[in-house]
Structures are given as structure tokens and as C-alpha cells.
Amino acid sequence: MDALEDGVLDGNAIGGMLIEVFGAEMTTAVGICGVCGTRGQVAEMPVYQARMGAVVRCRVCDNVLMVFVEVRGITCVDLSGLASLS
Amino acid sequence: MSPISRGFHRRHEEAEPAGRVPPGQYVTHDFPVLSAGPTPHTQLTDWTFSIEGGQSPVSWTWQEFQSLPTETVTVDIHCVTRWSKLDTRWKGVSLDVLLGAVSYTAPYVLAFCDGGYTTNLPVADLLGGKAWVAYSYDGSALPAEHGGPARLLVPHLYFWKSAKWVRGLRLRDTNAPGFWEMYGYHMYGDPWKEQRYAGD
Amino acid sequence: MEGTAVRGRLTWQTATVGAVIDETSKVRTLSLDVPDWRGHQAGQHLDIALTAEDGYRAERSYSIASAPGEPVAITVERLDDGEVSPYLTQDVQIGDEIEVRGPIGGYFIWDPPVSGDGPLLLAAGGSGVVPLRAILRHRGLVGSSVPVHLLYSVRSQAEVIYRSELDHLNQEADGVKVIYTLTRQQPPGWTGYARRVDQQMMAEVAWPVASGPLAYVCGPTNFVEAVASDLVALGYPPLRVKTERFGATGTP
Numbered sequence A: 001m002d003a004l005e006d007g008v009l010d011g012n013a014i015g016g017m018l019i020e021v022f023g024a025e026m027t028t029a030v031g032i033c034g035v036c037g038t039r040g041q042v043a044e045m046p047v048y049q050a051r052m053g054a055v056v057r058c059r060v061c062d063n064v065l066m067v068f069v070e071v072r073g074i075t076c077v078d079l080s081g082l083a084s085l086s
Numbered sequence B: 001m002s003p004i005s006r007g008f009h010r011r012h013e014e015a016e017p018a019g020r021v022p023p024g025q026y027v028t029h030d031f032p033v034l035s036a037g038p039t040p041h042t043q044l045t046d047w048t049f050s051i052e053g054g055q056s057p058v059s060w061t062w063q064e065f066q067s068l069p070t071e072t073v074t075v076d077i078h079c080v081t082r083w084s085k086l087d088t089r090w091k092g093v094s095l096d097v098l099l100g101a102v103s104y105t106a107p108y109v110l111a112f113c114d115g116g117y118t119t120n121l122p123v124a125d126l127l128g129g130k131a132w133v134a135y136s137y138d139g140s141a142l143p144a145e146h147g148g149p150a151r152l153l154v155p156h157l158y159f160w161k162s163a164k165w166v167r168g169l170r171l172r173d174t175n176a177p178g179f180w181e182m183y184g185y186h187m188y189g190d191p192w193k194e195q196r197y198a199g200d
Numbered sequence C: 001m002e003g004t005a006v007r008g009r010l011t012w013q014t015a016t017v018g019a020v021i022d023e024t025s026k027v028r029t030l031s032l033d034v035p036d037w038r039g040h041q042a043g044q045h046l047d048i049a050l051t052a053e054d055g056y057r058a059e060r061s062y063s064i065a066s067a068p069g070e071p072v073a074i075t076v077e078r079l080d081d082g083e084v085s086p087y088l089t090q091d092v093q094i095g096d097e098i099e100v101r102g103p104i105g106g107y108f109i110w111d112p113p114v115s116g117d118g119p120l121l122l123a124a125g126g127s128g129v130v131p132l133r134a135i136l137r138h139r140g141l142v143g144s145s146v147p148v149h150l151l152y153s154v155r156s157q158a159e160v161i162y163r164s165e166l167d168h169l170n171q172e173a174d175g176v177k178v179i180y181t182l183t184r185q186q187p188p189g190w191t192g193y194a195r196r197v198d199q200q201m202m203a204e205v206a207w208p209v210a211s212g213p214l215a216y217v218c219g220p221t222n223f224v225e226a227v228a229s230d231l232v233a234l235g236y237p238p239l240r241v242k243t244e245r246f247g248a249t250g251t252p
Helices: A011-022 B062-066 B095-099 C085-091 C126-142 C163-172 C199-205 C221-233
Strands: A030-033 A039-041 A046-048 A054-057 A064-071 A074-078 A082-085 B048-052 B058-061 B071-078 B083-094 B108-113 B118-122 B132-137 B151-153 B166-172 C013-022 C027-033 C045-051 C057-063 C073-077 C097-104 C120-125 C148-154 C176-182 C214-220 C241-246
Touching: A011 A046, A011 A054, A011 A064, A011 A074, A011 C045, A011 C057, A011 C097, A011 C241, A030 A064, B048 B095, B058 B062, B083 B095, B095 B132, C027 C085, C057 C073, C057 C126, C073 C085, C073 C126, C120 C126, C120 C221, C126 C148, C126 C163, C126 C214, C126 C221, C126 C241, C148 C199, C163 C176, C199 C221, C214 C221, C221 C241
Parallel strands: B048 B166, C120 C148, C120 C214, C148 C176, C214 C241
Antiparallel strands: A030 A039, A030 A082, A046 A054, A054 A064, A064 A074, B048 B058, B071 B083, B083 B132, B108 B118, B108 B166, B132 B151, C013 C027, C013 C097, C027 C073, C045 C057, C045 C097
16 A cells, blocks of 8 residues: 555544544544454544545545534534444 | 634635635645545556446547547636635646537536545536546646546536546436535535535 | 543633743744643643634644643644644734633553553654653653653754753653654754654664553654554554654644
């Protein structure tokens, strides 16, 4: 896999938003990719384009794990790429 | 009530000729890179551009694409994250030429791309000299981080509609939301009406 | 689950700028007065929000530069095309109000009772030094004797943040060694590293795996990726390498 470009961040960068959405600290939560089964902590997941919305992908297979978009104060959350998050 | 931070203000809009900067935008001289995923690196020998959903599918290889009529255009682009970049220069093939090669009746397309990104548009917004598949920016080959080998260029709409790494269009009878549209971004995206989110 | 358990939701609080310290020509530390601050741990960050008179609101994240128990402070690097950083590094005055939300982060934390006493390898790329400085200050305040190597990659000596504090740590010989690599410009007579981090440099600076080290790597994404993979190649278990990637903006 190519080295990630400088514009890509990680789950640490959306820590505040995750607390707002889940009501709990989530950067240490472990997610399992629904496509390749890779386990990883949210803090270490690549996060793309945090300005239009946060797209959180699997570090190994790039599958979209989670998407968060804030529209007029309400955050739309899609977790369908995860097999589990705990 | 949020406290006001004394002296803080949004970036100033530069004094530009009236009518060039849509509401809520500021002019940048950079070209910010925003991507929803890692940069794909498709080899030109593997690259094709296809139009599906017409009477029969049509596809061009990179070689074939390069021999289509091209145009050089200078346009302003407007990103929903509020930056606008004026007088950007592109070279590419007009969608009038590409859609002209297909027999179809569908009113909508879903553009699809390497990496899985999609965005939806009315066919009417691709015709009449309003849209291109661009492979050169500012006189050089379009860099991968900005959508190379080729991207859609639809400058009259917010720039998320100008899909990077575009590989084709799927003609559709219904207007199916693409990637960002599914999460609440506007289905059409006219910067002059500030159509950033659904319901705007 | 390791890390800080946050009870309930975070809310925005009003903070007053209490003190301002210019660290370099482009970097400033702001000490904040937050009446209901719930305390923080070394390595955490906070979100700030600025509201303009016309209601326009901008939010950013900054690592907390101070140790637990010290007043909350953030260190901000001015980006020329920025919207928030020029305000925070040039316009803001003592007494001005900003909103803050935090502390945030349960992963990139150093807390001796939880983190253990393995030697620390801290690797900073540019403004990535900020949360690592909070870790160093915390180490000092709690009287920890855990050995530390801080590898600090920065373009030139003029851009070193907290320079006198870090040089003092080097001189104190209290178990902390700061190793600079000046990647673009070096002062005359410089005998230290003068290149981007690479596997060879990591091999020379990193604690041997057998000593049970814990690594914290912070900075631009490319820097973090390079250092983290070098450490794993040296045998560091991935779970013992904590990473925090800042954008090109220098903020997390």
C-alpha cells in the first residue's frame, strides 16, 4: 500500500465529534472491517476529508467503515462498513 | 449563546469583479486537495471511460480518448468547503462529444470513479458546453492527487460534482444520490443558490 | 477499555485567554482560563471554536501543551493561508474569549500507572512536539524516572518549539535526551542529524525492544507513517507504538 498522503488524518482528529455522536470516548474502541476482517482501534484508522465529512476507512483494504457528515447541527452517521465496533 | 471572539472574522472575500464569487465563498490561490479516499493509481493502459445505460454501452481506451476533439477552457471552480479558485485552466473532452456518441433517453447520470466515489447529475447539466472530462490542468497532465488521469469538470456546480478519477457515467431514469449526496449534500449543488445541503 | 472514560457528553465552555507566549516567529502558546475545566491527561487535545460578530463559526483541534494540573494551554502554529491560526497567533489578546471543548482522547495518553514504566520513545515532526511536551512536563511534575528519548524532526533551529525548555532537559541529565534532526538548515558547526527520519536514524535513537519501550509518534501523516513503520520493522509491537497524525495544517 502507498504511504498515505499528508492530508489524511486518523481517528484522533475526530475524537470530539465521536464523543458528541456516541456519548463516549471512542478513539480506543476497536472496529472490525466488514470486508477483510482487520481489527483496529479507531484512533489508528485513516480519516479522509474531515472538512466535507469524515470518511473512516480500513487501514488494510480501504473499505469505508464509517462516514460522519454534519448538516445543520445534526450528524448523519453511517457505520455499515463495520462488522462490529466495541 | 456562544461568546463572540473579539476581532475574529471569516476570511475576507477579495474585491473581485461583481458576480464572480458565489455567496459564502472566499478566493484561494492554492488548490486544496480533498479526497474521500486514497489516491488511485490507474495505469493508462488499463484506463477506459465508459457510458452505460444507453442503447448500447460505449467505451474509450486512453489512446482513443486522446484522439477525440479536445477543448482548452478557463473556468472558476467553487468548493462546498467555501474556497473558490478563479481562472483555472483545463484541457479535456466535452461531454457533448462523449454523450453524442451514445443513443439514450435517460435524464440523469451517476458518474463512477476509481476508488468507488460516485456523484449524480442531470444529463442537461453535462450538455451545452458546460462539462468536460479533463486530463490536463494548468498546462500539464492532471496530477493524481487532483484526479488524474482524468476527472469530470462541471464548474457551474459545487466541485464535489467534478468527480476525480472518473471512469464513466451510468445513464439512469431516476436521480440516484451519489456518495456525498447520500449523506445529506444537495442533489444538485448550485453554488449561486448556495445549495450545499439537502433542503437548501 | 483503556484510556479516559468520559462521563456524559462534552459541552462547549467559555475560556478566557490568560497569557500569551511567543515560542517562535510563527508559533504561540496560549494559556487558557477555563472555569469548569475537568482536568486533562498528558497527550490529550481540545477543540476550540471562534464565533465572529456575524455569527460565522470556525472550529479547530489543538493538542494540550501543558501537563495535568497546570493551567490548560495550547500551542498554535500560524499557517499563512489559515483562518483561525493567524487570529490565535497574532490578533488574540489576554482577556479575549474563545470556546473550548475537552479534554478529548483516550488513546494518545501517557499516564504512568496505566502506561507502565517502559522507556519512552517520543518522535515529533514539527508541531507534533506539542502533546509530547505535555508528556515530558507531566513526567517532571510527577517525579517519574522513566528514561525518555525525544526525536524531534524540524526544518531548522529557528523553528524548534520550546527550545530552551528542551535544551534544559538535555542538560539536566535526568533521564531525558532530546535528539534533533534539522532537515533543511543547520547552524554552523552542527554535528547532529540533518536529514528526514529514516530507518537508520530510528535504529540509532530507539530503545531496544527488549527494554519494553512505549513509543508516541506525532506530526504530519507522512512523518508518522514513516516512523511507525520503521519502529515496527525494528521489532516494536504495533500496540506499543501510538500514533497521532496532524494534517499539513499542523493541527490534529
